[in-house]
Amino acid sequence: MTLTQKRIIILLVIIVIAAVLGRLAVRAVMNFMLGGTMFGGNFL
Amino acid sequence: MNREKKKDRVMWGFIYVFVFIAAFAGSVIFKMTYNPYGSEFSVHWDNSVGIAYTDISYDSGGANKFDLYVPSDNSKDSYGLIVYLHAGGFTGGDKSDDTQILQWLCGKGYVTAGINYTLFSETHPDASVYSQSIEIRESMVSVIAEAEKLGYPIDEMAIGGGSAGGCLALLYAYRDAETSPVPVKMVFEAVGPSSFYPEDWKSYGLDKNADAARELFGTMAGKEIKSEFGTLEYDEEMKDISALLWINENTPPTLMAYGKYDKFQPYEGSLRLLAALEDNNIPHDYYLCEHSGHGLQNDNKVYVEYMRKILEYLDSYMPVN
Numbered sequence: 001m002t003l004t005q006k007r008i009i010i011l012l013v014i015i016v017i018a019a020v021l022g023r024l025a026v027r028a029v030m031n032f033m034l035g036g037t038m039f040g041g042n043f044l
Numbered sequence: 045m046n047r048e049k050k051k052d053r054v055m056w057g058f059i060y061v062f063v064f065i066a067a068f069a070g071s072v073i074f075k076m077t078y079n080p081y082g083s084e085f086s087v088h089w090d091n092s093v094g095i096a097y098t099d100i101s102y103d104s105g106g107a108n109k110f111d112l113y114v115p116s117d118n119s120k121d122s123y124g125l126i127v128y129l130h131a132g133g134f135t136g137g138d139k140s141d142d143t144q145i146l147q148w149l150c151g152k153g154y155v156t157a158g159i160n161y162t163l164f165s166e167t168h169p170d171a172s173v174y175s176q177s178i179e180i181r182e183s184m185v186s187v188i189a190e191a192e193k194l195g196y197p198i199d200e201m202a203i204g205g206g207s208a209g210g211c212l213a214l215l216y217a218y219r220d221a222e223t224s225p226v227p228v229k230m231v232f233e234a235v236g237p238s239s240f241y242p243e244d245w246k247s248y249g250l251d252k253n254a255d256a257a258r259e260l261f262g263t264m265a266g267k268e269i270k271s272e273f274g275t276l277e278y279d280e281e282m283k284d285i286s287a288l289l290w291i292n293e294n295t296p297p298t299l300m301a302y303g304k305y306d307k308f309q310p311y312e313g314s315l316r317l318l319a320a321l322e323d324n325n326i327p328h329d330y331y332l333c334e335h336s337g338h339g340l341q342n343d344n345k346v347y348v349e350y351m352r353k354i355l356e357y358l359d360s361y362m363p364v365n
Contacts, residue, residue, distance in 0.1 A: 014060055015063060017064075018063070018065075018067035019067050019071040021071070022075065023072075023074075025068075025072060027342065031342075034306070034339040035306050035308075035336070036336045036341060036342045037335040037342065039335075040334065040335040040342070041334065041335035041336065041342035041346075042335075
């Protein structure tokens with residue numbers, strides 16, 4: 001695996017993690033204000 | 045060479061951080077703006093669908109106004125009226141917040157109305173759930189008269205609402221239906237409080253603080269609560285604003301949705317409502333959003349089912365002629 005390929009994989013992993021955390025952050029704030037669980041129901 | 049490598053590493057470090065922030069922000073924006081329901085519960089509003097008449101007064105108070113949406117087809121002998129009451133914790137909100145659902149239901153062939161009521165505020169410290177429910181009750185004659193004036197005679201109605209609007213919708217359907225100018229065929233509501241028992245209102249700490257419960261419920265009822273909690277006298281004092289206590293065999297069919305983790309109105313209260321409807325054999329459907337709070341925000345599938353059920357109820361109990 002070349003260095004460039006490694007960097008692309010790392011970038012993809014970072015994007016996925018950031019996207020998941022972004023959605024979870026919104027859900028956490030909404031739950032804090034309105035009530036609700038962090039998991040279950042809608043996807044994230 | 046080493047220096048070049050180090051520079052490269054630092055640059056990629058910045059790229060990773062930037063990409064993380066951009067993806068995180070994009071995800072937040074998407075989650076906050078995405079409409080999971082598409083156009084299923086809305087209509088492209090123009091003159092081919094209907095006409096809206098806004099800010100029609102029903103009384104002298106500044107807030108005593110309603111919006112009326114009438115379908116473009118005015119050829120029928122009579123129409124069903126759907127009133128939808130806005131949310132806002134009895135202290136905020138406006139009928140314009142519900143434009144989408146009012147237009148959507150008008151597009152199904154009904155006359156629809158959003159009604160404002162005097163909100164509890166510094167300028168209106170005497171406003172209460174009770175006074176608001178009376179304003180809604182008194183408004184109905186004007187709403188129906190205005191529809192008739194425009195060429196849409198009303199012969200039956202349904203009422204709905206969300207949160208505070210749900211509470212007021214239940215009160216009208218259960219307490220005031222007998223004196224309604226037209227028969228109330230059904231009620232639909234989401235997250236509206238229907239009873240006021242301190243042991244249910246844990247998120248406010250009212251289960252452990254009787255004085256706070258007395259103050260909050262007294263403010264909502266618009267009077268001083270003198271009796272002991274858990275007594276028949278207390279029920280009698282709170283009956284004016286407790287839809288639960290008006291349920292009997294004549295109660296209209298009820299469609300409702302609640303969140304199990306609601307911080308604003310207790311889930312336990314919705315169980316009391318459910319039990320009372322079951323005990324009195326009232327046709328009803330209860331949608332529980334198992335992962336949600338007051339916004340029913342984590343259970344889109346359940347919420348969609350609730351919204352679709354509104355149309356099923358209308359088809360069953362108040363079909364378009």
